[in-house]
Amino acid sequence: MKTALLILLMFCLAEADDIRWEFQQFKTQLEEQHAAKFSDLASRLTVSETKITEQKHKADQLQSSNEQFQDKLNLLTKQQDCLKRKLCEQDGFTYGDGLCYYISTETKTWDESRQWCRDRHSDLVIIKSKEKEDLVVSFNKPVWLGLTDKVTEGIFQWVDGTPLTTPTYWRRGQPGFETSEHPNTGSDCVDYYDGSQPGYPTIGWSDAPCSDTLYWMCERSLC
Structure with a gap:
């Protein structure tokens, strides 16, 4: 065991x-x-x-x-x-926003103003944006713009040959076209009005006689 x-x-x-x-x-x-x-x-x-x-x-x-x-x-x-x-x-121009600008210190007719610009390889200012309009307004002067209906009454065209499109900045009551009651007004050129005259306080674009004498604004591209 x-x-x-x-x-x-x-x-x-x-x-x-x-x-x-x-x-x-x-x-x-x-x-x-x-x-x-x-x-x-x-x-x-x-x-x-x-x-x-x-x-x-x-x-x-x-x-x-x-x-x-x-x-x-x-x-x-x-x-x-x-x-x-x-x-x-x-040439006495000022640079801004990619362009050269000139604001006159004397007054001329629309055609004289444009010729002055063209003699200096520029042209009257063209406004196709709110920024450009604000630039013009900032100078606080009534100036000629590069806009006219000389060719066809009521059909506005910029000096570069392009038609007027929006945005536009007409002051109240403008533009004033020729009618049978008011023919041959000669208001074929456009200016920016600064509201400085008594009785006309609103600012904006006006359709004025080209023979008026105003300040002017030239612009030219650097390219």
């Missing part, structure tokens, strides 16, 4: 050793697998961080280049504006 128990105990101890050995082997295997995965993840992380560092460096270089380019562009823009201003000022 004792011998059988001893044999059984020895058998159990041997089985326990086998289990212990298998467990150790399994543990070692798991550690090796996790170590490999950890090493792989660490390697991939290092590569990723290296790429991020390289991209940040490139981004910093690009930002620096962009700032340098913007500085050069700003400098060139200032130089260009300076040259345009000087080109305008050679």
